[in-house]
Amino acid sequence: MIDGKKVIFSGMQPSGDLTLGNYLGALKNWVQLSDEYMTFFCVVDEHAITVRQDPATLRKRVRELMALYIAAGLDPEKNCIYVQSHVSCHAELAWILNCFTYVGELQRMTQFKDKSAKHADNINAGLLTYPVLMAADILLYQTDVVPVGIDQKQHLEITRNIAERFNNIYGDVFTIPDIYLGKAGTRIMSLQDPLHKMSKSDENDNATIHLLDGRDAVIRKFKRAITDSEAQIRYREEQPGIRNLIDIYCACTGKTPQETEKEFDGKGYGEFKIAVGEAVADLLDPLQKRYKEILADKSYLEGIMKTNGERAEYYARKTLRKVQKKVGFVEKIR
């Protein structure tokens, strides 16, 4: 709790162009929840360097992601939107929590196994301890709720385990956070392979809707989306392609899968795919317009990074001091 409000923390990596999955699984929910909570939305650049990044591109993407958060509807006056590396407490707490996390539990994480396989030439220690930094992000702000897509569930579980382990030794230091999953869109799948998650790093451009794709590109990609030959719009496991399109449609329109089945009963896939494409393009249109304006205003963005970085630091430092005292560090004379 901060100022009588429950706390939300979430973040995204500036490691590629954001996808419709990032938006429907996370960002859209952040905007919906932001009024009721004290919120911290972080651009997690420290997480991004667990795989090699080009420095100039990373810097550019951090600014772009800040602009995208705002363009999506997060008011930076009310929401603490900031850059992770501007608040050194994240790395400091992560070190301490590393000493309360077992190598075995980190080696069991799905993302570590996946990323190690994908980047076999660079299985660095950061890739292994990634979830500890993520735990530090969340626990620094005494977070109650973490809105994310379902792929982050395991990371939330380890965060809770680390926090409980620490609290069991030192008393109630950390709030134990809960995951928040939206009603629809918690796992958007690739348009070309509906058994795999839509991802920033997919090499096939037709598989992914990027948040800055224009209307024509969006509709073209949906038209090409892989479906099946059953020719019926039903929300069933056996039809993963159609199921994914229904999920996307529902997340964009607020309709339920049952309502969607009814709406398109007896209609062809071609018509349905265009309707999904239109719904997505309608949602992205206003965001893209605002994004361009915000990104063009460099000093505005820098001002926000500075003020919000300081605000985040204030709250983070409080928790960090408490933790340092608990583990036995001598207080720094100020």
Ligand code: TYM
């Ligand atoms: P990242 O950058 O991979 O993704 C950002 C958010 O988007 C969600 N997401 C999806 N949701 C639905 N369908 C998809 N296909 C899809 N792809 C991505 C993710 O679940 C996430 O919510 N480890 C995190 C970043 C992070 C973080 C944190 C999150 C660092 N510290 C603390 C929350 C709290 C990550 O890599 O997300």
